[in-house]
Amino acid sequence: MSDLSITHAGSAVTQNRPGMKSDNNKLNDMKMDVIEVTLTTDVETIADDAVIAQRIELANVAAKKGGSCLLQSITLINTDSSTESPSMELIFLEDNTAIAGDEGNAVSASDSTAFKILGAVTVSNWSILKPSDNEFAIKANIGMVLKTTSDTRSVWVSVINRSSGIYTPSGTNVLKGKFGIVQD
Numbered sequence: 489m490s491d492l493s494i495t496h497a498g499s500a501v502t503q504n505r506p507g508m509k510s511d512n513n514k515l516n517d518m519k520m521d522v523i524e525v526t527l528t529t530d531v532e533t534i535a536d537d538a539v540i541a542q543r544i545e546l547a548n549v550a551a552k553k554g555g556s557c558l559l560q561s562i563t564l565i566n567t568d569s570s571t572e573s574p575s576m577e578l579i580f581l582e583d584n585t586a587i588a589g590d591e592g593n594a595v596s597a598s599d600s601t602a603f604k605i606l607g608a609v610t611v612s613n614w615s616i617l618k619p620s621d622n623e624f625a626i627k628a629n630i631g632m633v634l635k636t637t638s639d640t641r642s643v644w645v646s647v648i649n650r651s652s653g654i655y656t657p658s659g660t661n662v663l664k665g666k667f668g669i670v671q672d
Contacts, residue, residue, distance in 0.1 A: 577650045581605055606632075
């Protein structure tokens with residue numbers, strides 16, 4: 489149901505129906521958050537189209553079980569000074585299903601896994617921070633809806649190398665992600 493518009497004495501007056509909020513009040517009630525995770529990987533050479541990290545939980549993205557959120561931004565931080573950060577595709581899934589046998593393996597998602605995909609975003613604009621040679625990349629204004637299942641407030645993310653080259657992390661915890669969300 490929508491707002492009720494009434495004309496009274498030549499003036500239009502808008503009144504919300506009981507239990508409804510105006511657009512401004514609804515926007516003010518939305519909670520914004522940044523969820524930070526380590527995109528854990530293996531220390532090995534990861535080829536193009538192979539999994540860098542998989543089944544990383546983004547806990548509490550929704551305000552309630554079975555809820556949803558908007559993914560607004562992604563910031564990736566690579567503290568490995570190798571400066572070979574590839575184009576990375578982040579696949580968002582409704583549960584912690586694996587998309588490959590292990591990190592470093594080629595993607596091998598089944599049809600049933602494909603139906604659990606909520607969306608994907610590619611991040612590739614790496615900038616080097618001097619003198620540390622750490623890198624960061626940002627994808628902003630995404631606006632992707634992520635919906636959790638009825639038994640959790642979480643979604644999961646997996647990361648795939650999409651660079652046509654290799655990526656060789658020096659440690660299991662050198663890649664971090666910050667996910668900006670707006671909860672419903």
